[in-house]
Amino acid sequence: MLGYWKGQPVMVMDVVAETMPMRARISLRQAMFMVDEKLQALAGRAAQVLSWDRDHRYCSRCATPLQPMPHERARTCPACQLAFYPRINPCIIVLVTRGDAMLLAQGVRFIQPFFSCLAGFIEAGESAEEALHREVFEEVGLRVSELQYFRSQPWPFPHSLMLGYHATYLSGELRPDPAEIVEARWFEPDAPMVLPPAGSLARALIDAHLLRVRYNGTRG
Ligand SMILES: [Zn+2]
Numbered sequence: 321m322l323g324y325w326k327g328q329p330v331m332v333m334d335v336v337a338e339t340m341p342m343r344a345r346i347s348l349r350q351a352m353f354m355v356d357e358k359l360q361a362l363a364g365r366a367a368q369v370l371s372w373d374r375d376h377r378y379c380s381r382c383a384t385p386l387q388p389m390p391h392e393r394a395r396t397c398p399a400c401q402l403a404f405y406p407r408i409n410p411c412i413i414v415l416v417t418r419g420d421a422m423l424l425a426q427g428v429r430f431i432q433p434f435f436s437c438l439a440g441f442i443e444a445g446e447s448a449e450e451a452l453h454r455e456v457f458e459e460v461g462l463r464v465s466e467l468q469y470f471r472s473q474p475w476p477f478p479h480s481l482m483l484g485y486h487a488t489y490l491s492g493e494l495r496p497d498p499a500e501i502v503e504a505r506w507f508e509p510d511a512p513m514v515l516p517p518a519g520s521l522a523r524a525l526i527d528a529h530l531l532r533v534r535y536n537g538t539r540g
Pocket residue numbers: 379380381382383384397398399400401402
């Protein structure tokens with residue numbers, strides 16, 4: 321049981337792909353950009369619950385088969401009582417601005433050649449803000465300030481929770497890390513650019529900045 325959609329309970333089940341008619345199949349990545357946020361969240365939760373279910377059959381401490389925990393989406397080890405919850409990996413995603421201009425980058429792992437916000441995983445023991453400063457410096461060599469939390473988005477590829485921020489350029493010269501970034505550039509709001517798909521948090525961060533520039537002038 322995942323939640324409710326239009327008042328009806330929604331379940332998730334693993335089906336063999338061959339038993340589904342071709343027209344009924346769609347990749348999760350495609351689906352994420354075609355539906356509204358509520359359905360997006362359900363689809364993401366479904367994928368994460370299924371992969372967690374497949375990957376957490378045995379206790380990682382003592383190898384005993386796990387048992388479902390009553391009343392919780394979790395499993396427990398009957399031998400050593402270790403509990404296992406679905407994993408979530410928090411990431412930061414940040415739109416850095418300098419006046420009206422936005423810093424957008426094309427990552428080496430992007431499937432399509434669009435420009436997007438900078439992003440990275442939060443490491444153990446790090447706050448979201450520390451991760452943001454570290455990632456921006458590692459990826460493009462800049463220092464930023466005036467961090468403003470925007471909102472978050474679960475992103476099931478495979479277990480991310482994206483925390484979205486706006487930040488303002490403080491100092492440094494653009495120096496993209498070739499291991500992470502194909503190209504990073506400052507884009508003025510009216511510059512031609514291929515943006516991340518609608519429905520992504522990156523696009524929402526960019527749209528919010530563009531709207532602010534258009535109606536209120538430069539931020540701050
Ligand atoms: Zn155990």
